[in-house]
Amino acid sequence: MKPQPPIAWWDVAMILAVGGLFGATFVLIKVALTSITPITIGLLRLSLAAVPLLLVLRWHGLRLPPPGRVWGSFAVMGLGNGALAYVLINWSAQYIEAGLVGILIATTPIFTAVLAHRFTRDERLRVGTVVAVAVGFVGVLLLLGPGTLLRLELAGMRPWSVLAMLGAALCYAVAAVHGRVLRDVPPLVTATAQQITGAVALVPVVLLFESPFALHPRWQDLLAIGVGAVFGTSLAYLLFFKLLARIGATRVTLVTYVTPFSAVILGAVFLGERLPLRAFAAMALIFLSIALSSGWLDGLRRRPAPDAGSPGMDG
Numbered sequence: 001m002k003p004q005p006p007i008a009w010w011d012v013a014m015i016l017a018v019g020g021l022f023g024a025t026f027v028l029i030k031v032a033l034t035s036i037t038p039i040t041i042g043l044l045r046l047s048l049a050a051v052p053l054l055l056v057l058r059w060h061g062l063r064l065p066p067p068g069r070v071w072g073s074f075a076v077m078g079l080g081n082g083a084l085a086y087v088l089i090n091w092s093a094q095y096i097e098a099g100l101v102g103i104l105i106a107t108t109p110i111f112t113a114v115l116a117h118r119f120t121r122d123e124r125l126r127v128g129t130v131v132a133v134a135v136g137f138v139g140v141l142l143l144l145g146p147g148t149l150l151r152l153e154l155a156g157m158r159p160w161s162v163l164a165m166l167g168a169a170l171c172y173a174v175a176a177v178h179g180r181v182l183r184d185v186p187p188l189v190t191a192t193a194q195q196i197t198g199a200v201a202l203v204p205v206v207l208l209f210e211s212p213f214a215l216h217p218r219w220q221d222l223l224a225i226g227v228g229a230v231f232g233t234s235l236a237y238l239l240f241f242k243l244l245a246r247i248g249a250t251r252v253t254l255v256t257y258v259t260p261f262s263a264v265i266l267g268a269v270f271l272g273e274r275l276p277l278r279a280f281a282a283m284a285l286i287f288l289s290i291a292l293s294s295g296w297l298d299g300l301r302r303r304p305a306p307d308a309g310s311p312g313m314d315g
Contacts (some may be wrong), residue, residue, distance in 0.1 A: 007247045012290055015251075018239050019258020025232025026263045027270060028224040035221045040212045042093070043202040046082050048229035057192050064193055065185075071183055074193035075201075081177025081237070082198025087205060088168040092161035101226035104165035106140040108256040109133045111173035116249045119177055123248050128292055133250075136257040136289030142282040144186030172256070176249040179241065187241035194237060256284045 025045075032041055056062070065071070079085075089105075113133055116123035118238055182190050243252045264279055 007251065011243060011247050013241050014239050015255055015290060016258055018236050018243065018299070019255040020262040020299075021236035022255060022259040022279040023262025023264075024200075025228040025236070026226035026259070026264055027266045028232065029225040030267075030271070032217075032228075033220040035217045036215060036225070037210045037212070039202065039206050039210050040088060040215065040312060041225060042086035043199060043206050043212075044225050045086075045204060045229045045233055046078075046195045048226055049233035049237075050192060051198060052230055052234050053188065053192040053195060055148045057188055060188065062186060062189055064189060069181070070185065071193070074146040075197045076178050077175050077190065077194040078197030078199075079180070079201055080171040080178070083196055083201035085168045085171040085175075086198075088164045088171065088203070093167070102164065105135055105169050105172075106256055106260065107166060108135065108169040108172045108176075109250060109253040111170050112176050112253040113250045115151055115173055115177045120180065124248055132289050132292035133246035134255075135292060136254060136286055139282045139285030139289060140257055142278055142285060146277065161198070169256075173249075173253065176244065176253050179244050180249060182241075183245045183265040187238055187245065189233070190241045193294060195233065200263070204281070210223070214236060254290055257289060264307065 029041055029045075036044070110133055113123075113125060113129055119123040179190070240252065240255070261279065261283055268274065
């Protein structure tokens with residue numbers, strides 16, 4: 001079985017950028033939660049993210065496709081990467097610590113590797129893939145600290161909240177694998193349609209479980225949601241779908257390893273949260289995971305020995 005080719009350095013840079021944008025969005029959402037309810041934040045984030053994408057779509061002379069089967073795939077993406085994942089995350093985050101959220105969401109590449117092995121032909125499980133996913137997951141565990149692991153006891157938390165967070169990770173994995181069927185659709189079109197379908201799906205959920213019209217949000221919180229929507233959703237998912245088409249489902253979900261590290265760094269810089277020294281060791285493991293998955297180290301292992309009979313530099 002032929003392994004996947006190594007990915008380019010700019011794809012790795014995009015992985016880091018997407019993970020960084022997602023991490024920044026988590027920090028902004030934490031700010032917005034002071035006056036806005038969780039699912040309403042999700043609806044605002046998706047709705048506001050669709051606006052600049054629609055404008056850019058028109059600027060490039062592109063249009064959303066007419067009603068048809070492709071919108072079923074868009075709906076899967078809107079639910080998996082948006083509405084359903086947001087509902088599960090926002091609900092479970094009320095009962096478990098943020099550190100546990102990072103650990104549980106970091107299972108996304110594990111789910112993705114298994115699903116891609118089962119449902120795709122060119123992303124079969126290899127030793128290198130398994131090692132890369134495992135190293136990255138260990139990096140996330142190290143980042144969040146041993147104390148977080150000790151609090152994983154179900155007696156100290158609601159088991160359903162853990163299952164809900166794992167469900168969100170599974171949603172992201174399903175969306176990543178399913179998104180491969182849209183590889184011939186321009187990433188800008190896919191990103192736009194995902195925000196629209198996700199927002200439409202969240203409208204009845206918000207009206208049923210929350211009271212958005214009774215809220216009195218601060219302008220700072222609305223600004224945080226707006227910035228998160230434009231950069232952490234519109235731009236991030238545009239890059240995400242470009243990556244998905246180029247490097248495949250398992251590799252693209254490595255962004256979930258970068259996201260918690262980004263959130264920890266930005267939380268320390270802008271929210272005054274403590275930055276533990278172990279974060280830098282965790283960063284090294286996460287970068288090693290990306291290097292292993294990218295195939296860069298394969299070339300070092302497989303580099304042929306110089307031929308003894310070949311002419312030297314002075315020949």
